Amino acid sequence: MRSLNMAIEALANIIIANKEKLTEIDAAIGDADHGINMARGFEAVRAKVAANTNDDIGAVLKMVGVTLISTVGGASGPLYGTAFMRAALAAQGKKTVDGELAEKMFAAAIAGIKERGKAVRGEKTMLDALEPAYDALTQGLASRKSLAECLEMASSAALAGVEYTKTIIATKGRASYLGERSLGHQDAGATSSYLMLTVLAEIAQNLGREE
Ligand code: ADP
Ligand code: MG
Numbered sequence: 001m002r003s004l005n006m007a008i009e010a011l012a013n014i015i016i017a018n019k020e021k022l023t024e025i026d027a028a029i030g031d032a033d034h035g036i037n038m039a040r041g042f043e044a045v046r047a048k049v050a051a052n053t054n055d056d057i058g059a060v061l062k063m064v065g066v067t068l069i070s071t072v073g074g075a076s077g078p079l080y081g082t083a084f085m086r087a088a089l090a091a092q093g094k095k096t097v098d099g100e101l102a103e104k105m106f107a108a109a110i111a112g113i114k115e116r117g118k119a120v121r122g123e124k125t126m127l128d129a130l131e132p133a134y135d136a137l138t139q140g141l142a143s144r145k146s147l148a149e150c151l152e153m154a155s156s157a158a159l160a161g162v163e164y165t166k167t168i169i170a171t172k173g174r175a176s177y178l179g180e181r182s183l184g185h186q187d188a189g190a191t192s193s194y195l196m197l198t199v200l201a202e203i204a205q206n207l208g209r210e211e
Contacts (some may be wrong), residue, residue, distance in 0.1 A: 004060055007203045008049045012042035014199045015192060026188040029175040033074055034188035041072035041080075058092035061085070061105075075173055076189055079113050079126065086112035099141045099150060106134050117172065124170035124182060126189035129161035133197055148208045151201035158194040165190045 015022075015038045022035030045067050054060055061084050069081030087105040094101060110130050114120065121131045136157035140150030165187035170176045175187065 003203075003207060004055060004057060005049050005052055007200075008052075008060060008064060009046055010199045010203060011196055012046040012049070014195045015039060015042045016046070018192070018195055022188055022192055025186060025191055028185045029170065029178055029182045030188060031174055034076060034192065037072045037074040037076055038080075038192055041068040041077060044071045055095050056092070057094045057097065058088045058090075061088035061091055064088075075117070076126075076192070079117050079189070080192075082112040082116045083109035097147070099147045102147055102151070103134075103138055103141060106130075106137060110134055119172040122168060123172040124165050124168050124175060124187045124190075125172050126187070126193045128165050128168075128187065129158040129190035129193040129197070132161045132164075133158040133193070146204075146208060148201065148204035151197065151204045155194065155197040155201045158190075158197045162186050162190045162194050 015035075019035035019039040022038060023032055024035075026032050026034035045064050048063055048067060049060070052060060052063070065081045065084030065086075065088055067081075068077055068084060071077070072081070086108040090105045090108045091097070091101060097105070110127070113127060113130070117125065117127075119125050119127055121127050133154035136153040137150045140153045141147075145153070163186070166184055168183070169180055170178065170182040170187070173189075175182045175185075
């Protein structure tokens with residue numbers, strides 16, 4: 001439970017620490033609130049997790065999802081909320097995460113975002129960080145790398161995905177109103193996804209060292 005709570009806190013901390021940066025990115029091609037939205041949601045998550053005594057990963061991720069849906073305004077709340085709720089379903093009753101479970105949770109999260117947002121890769125959204133990250137994770141697992149290494153690969157792939165969003169036109173979300181003017185700017189949601197993946201990679205590395 002301690003490492004579970006710490007993992008969720010670390011996710012909350014990175015988003016809260018990047019509140020201004022994410023908002024600035026959203027200011028260029030959106031409505032300048034992504035950092036504000038996400039930080040509000042993760043402040044609420046952080047408060048709840050501080051009191052958490054449940055060690056069921058599914059139950060805790062469900063709490064995260066419900067909290068994000070109910071506190072984050074904007075498109076990203078329901079999308080990330082759904083992602084956490086779907087990952088929660090895959091992790092129901094589990095107390096530890098191995099490669100196989102991580103892959104399942106990640107796949108479920110992405111499927112949830114796609115259903116909810118009706119977006120696909122290449123539309124300048126969080127999916128442009130998440131899908132390449134998932135591909136990197138599955139490739140790493142297939143070549144028998146440790147979960148920590150796979151998450152590191154996933155995080156690098158997500159960063160490449162963020163860079164890629166600068167080169168494409170937004171066709172979903174508010175940035176799509178700008179058409180070609182969205183070129184040259186990175187997507188805010190892809191950036192927050194990348195930040196969360198860097199934290200997950202770090203957590204896996206630290207847990208690996210403790211063993
Ligand atoms: P809003 O766009 O309502 O102001 P946010 O600023 O919090 O909400 O979040 C914007 C981010 O949400 C975008 O940068 C993009 O990554 C993501 N997003 C928007 N619409 C979709 C969608 N249909 N599918 C996937 N992601 C989306
Ligand atoms: Mg916005």
